[in-house]
Amino acid sequence: MRIFRAILTAVVLLAALTAYAQPSVVDMGLSVKWATCNQGADTPEGFGDYYAWAEISVKEKYQTETYSFCGEGPYGLTKYNAGFKLNLLAEPEDDAVRANLGDGWRTPTFVEINELVQQCDWEWTSQNGVAGYKVTSQKNGASIFLPAAGYMEGGELCYPGTAGRYWTATRHPYHPNCAMNLFFSEEFHYAYFSRRYRGFPIRPVRQ
Numbered sequence: 109m110r111i112f113r114a115i116l117t118a119v120v121l122l123a124a125l126t127a128y129a130q131p132s133v134v135d136m137g138l139s140v141k142w143a144t145c146n147q148g149a150d151t152p153e154g155f156g157d158y159y160a161w162a163e164i165s166v167k168e169k170y171q172t173e174t175y176s177f178c179g180e181g182p183y184g185l186t187k188y189n190a191g192f193k194l195n196l197l198a199e200p201e202d203d204a205v206r207a208n209l210g211d212g213w214r215t216p217t218f219v220e221i222n223e224l225v226q227q228c229d230w231e232w233t234s235q236n237g238v239a240g241y242k243v244t245s246q247k248n249g250a251s252i253f254l255p256a257a258g259y260m261e262g263g264e265l266c267y268p269g270t271a272g273r274y275w276t277a278t279r280h281p282y283h284p285n286c287a288m289n290l291f292f293s294e295e296f297h298y299a300y301f302s303r304r305y306r307g308f309p310i311r312p313v314r315q
Contacts, residue, residue, distance in 0.1 A: 130209065133314060137247030138223045140216065143312040144252060147205050153238035155257035155268070158307035161275055161287040162188065162198040164207040170260040170307035178305070183284045188304075196279040203277060205312040216313045218278035218288040222299050225290070232294045239269050241292060252311075256293070260307025270294070275308045 133141040146156030148166075157166045163176050172178050179186040188196060197217060200206055205215045224243055231242045240255035258268035271293045280286035280301045289308055291300035302308070 131312065134250050134252050135248070136228070136245035136250045136252070138220070138227060138245065140220050140313040140315060142216075142224075142252050143213075143314075146255070146257065147208060147310040147312055151236070152253040153235040153240065153255050155255055156309050157204075158257075158260045158265075158309055159204045159275065160307055161279075161304035162202040164202065164204045166307075169263045170305055171262050172305050175305035185284055188279050189284050191284070192282055193279070194281050196281070198277045198279070205310055209312060212314050213312050214314070215275060215277040215310050218276045218299060220313060221274070221276050221288070221290045225297060225299055230292075230297050239294075240272065241297065254290075254292070254311065257309045259302075259309075267293075273300075273302060273306075273308045275310050279304075 131143040131145050133143055135141050144152050145154060148157030149155060158170070159166065160170055160175055167174060177185050177187045182189040188198070190196070198215070203215050205213050227246050229244045229246060231244070233242050234240070235253050238255050240253055242251055242253055244251040254272055254274070256269050256272045258266050258271055259273045272290070274290040276288045276290070278288045280288060283301070285303055286301045287304050288299060288301050291298060
């Protein structure tokens with residue numbers, strides 16, 4: 109009985125440590141600190157996991173029919189379906205980063221993604237053979253690497269190595285079916301929006 113309890117305790121502790129493994133962070137002199145890796149990745153160049161907006165689990169297919177908040181309601185949505193609304197954020201229980209890393213971690217907002225766009229220098233490069241951007245703060249010179257991880261549409265990974273789309277926690281103010289994201293390729297980088305059902309990676313932040 110004692111051996112069984114010891115094994116059970118070890119399993120529980122291991123699960124807790126795995127679920128809340130804390131990534132390294134970089135202080136870029138901005139309003140939040142940025143993780144060095146994507147959610148679910150072990151290295152800065154790792155693509156990590158892909159999530160539909162405001163979902164907390166990965167899945168095989170990313171489409172309207174599999175989206176958790178698709179159903180009867182305004183705009184065919186069951187949640188976050190109000191009309192015009194500024195700064196509408198996904199609630200903490202619908203944040204994939206918080207669900208996987210625990211309190212203190214979260215998905216960045218549209219404003220915080222814009223800080224990367226407007227207050228950093230962007231250099232298209234590669235890290236360990238993976239294309240992406242080295243993003244360097246204009247405030248203190250600290251940097252992170254964002255891999256061109258593409259995105260999931262249906263069951264297909266689209267444009268890996270050539271484009272990156274990263275979710276924010278902010279819904280589009282005018283179009284409830286869409287949410288704001290970082291969008292980049294070798295030619296451009298800016299904050300944009302996309303349909304909520306698509307699967308994008310997330311770069312975690314914390315205060």
